[in-house]
Amino acid sequence: MKKAIGIDLGGTYIKYGLVDVEGNILKKGILPTNAEKGSRDIVIEQMSCAIKDAWDENIEGIGIGTPGVVDNNGIVFESPNLPGWHNFNVKEVFEKKFGKKVVVENDANSIVWGEYLFGAGKGTRTIICLTLGTGLGGGVVINGKLLRGAIYSAAELGHMVVDYRGRKCGCGSVGCIEAYVGRDYIVKSAIRKIRKGEKTVLSKMVKDLTEITPKMISDAYQKGDKLAEKVWIEMATALGAFLAGLVNMLNPDRIILAGGIAQAGEILFSTVRKTIAERAMKVLAKTVEVVPAGLGNDAGIISGAALIFQK
Ligand SMILES: [Zn+2]
Known part of the structure; x- marks a missing residue:
């Protein structure tokens, strides 16, 4: 069955998990975002730890819901609570790092899409x-x-x-x-x-x-x-x-x-x-x-x- 990693990036915590194509969570975890340390790299490192923990060789990709305005190419224009997330190509960073498809979306939009595909919609x-x-x-x-x-x-x-x-x-x-x-x-x-x-x-x-x-x-x-x-x-x-x-x-x-x-x-x-x-x-x-x-x-x-x- 198809699987993907889901990342819920917040200003305080990163919630993450391995999810199948029917919306069932196979594995999940939570890590501190460490945004208060003021470094973009530290947040990226925390997200990478989350991805490695949820990792499955057969995943279709990694989907990331993040605060802020995000365009169709996975670029975050601005995210007030995340250090250095300004015109930042999040998709590119994680595609290079993990060699899988990455989709980045504003967190509120991401939830709407989740409800549409797997929830009340x-x-x-x-x-x-x-x-x-x-x-x-x-x-x-x-x-x-x-x-x-x-x-x-x-x-x-x-x-x-x-x-x-x-x-x-x-x-x-x-x-x-x-x-x-x-x-x-x-x-x-x-x-x-x-x-x-x-x-x-x-x-x-x-x-x-x-x-x-x-x-x-x-x-x-x-x-x-x-x-x-x-x-x-x-x-x-x-x-x-x-x-x-x-x-x-x-x-x-x-x-x-x-x-x-x-x-x-x-x-x-x-x-x-x-x-x-x-x-x-x-x-x-x-x-x-x-x-x-x-x-x-x-x-x-x-x-x-x-x-x-x-x-
Ligand atoms: Zn108003």
């Missing part, structure tokens, strides 16, 4: 994948191809404007969807309601209201807390309205919701589905499914290998 042609966390990241596969754009920076989905007179966003713009569904904004929404005097178990769970987490809001909702329910419905309605626009534009088979905030579960998913049904064009809304991510904790490793198993 399996069997589709067009997907939107959103990662709900501190920010709102994402990517798009359209007609079986990753959407990359003119300078390989497409799909900054979190910074699409949903209210042009709305909240200030961290990116400098106004009314971006991230300013309604990002982690801190969810917490702030709960705090605002508490300060207005709404009753909730949340105020008893922390000393200081700023200690509230989305997980606590989920737990409170599970216990029947009305304020927590309102927070999730507001957040998920904003997300659903935003997605209705994307549904109209891209006509996706599936929308995949990944990341820590997606753990909010059924209240999030059902509200997003309902809002899309109400607000997108009817025939498009009927086509699309909204589902949780399929790859789990080793998504980065499986996705790295998926870059080699292009359809």
Whole structure:
């Protein structure tokens, strides 16, 4: 069976593994990136150790998901947390070193491709994948191809404007969807309601209201807390309205919701589905499914290998 090595390069850790063509991990490991030592060569050396550890003579290639903007030729233009990763041909370095095909892709795009090939997007042609966390990241596969754009920076989905007179966003713009569904904004929404005097178990769970987490809001909702329910419905309605626009534009088979905030579960998913049904064009809304991510904790490793198993 075909195999590939998948590398999930992060600013702190390198996660790696040997993966078969069906997306099963045969072997895996983790090493420190050592980026803080400030040397490009040290990071390359760590990645090489990872590849040697996962090595199998019969691999088709090595797929690398890295932070930063990456072009079609495996050149990383810029990656803020990695030393010297500036106009750096990562693909060439590892092809010379190991004599195998190497594919390099932006880490968020890599995950989208992994979900498309092996995860919740399996069997589709067009997907939107959103990662709900501190920010709102994402990517798009359209007609079986990753959407990359003119300078390989497409799909900054979190910074699409949903209210042009709305909240200030961290990116400098106004009314971006991230300013309604990002982690801190969810917490702030709960705090605002508490300060207005709404009753909730949340105020008893922390000393200081700023200690509230989305997980606590989920737990409170599970216990029947009305304020927590309102927070999730507001957040998920904003997300659903935003997605209705994307549904109209891209006509996706599936929308995949990944990341820590997606753990909010059924209240999030059902509200997003309902809002899309109400607000997108009817025939498009009927086509699309909204589902949780399929790859789990080793998504980065499986996705790295998926870059080699292009359809
Ligand atoms: Zn923004």
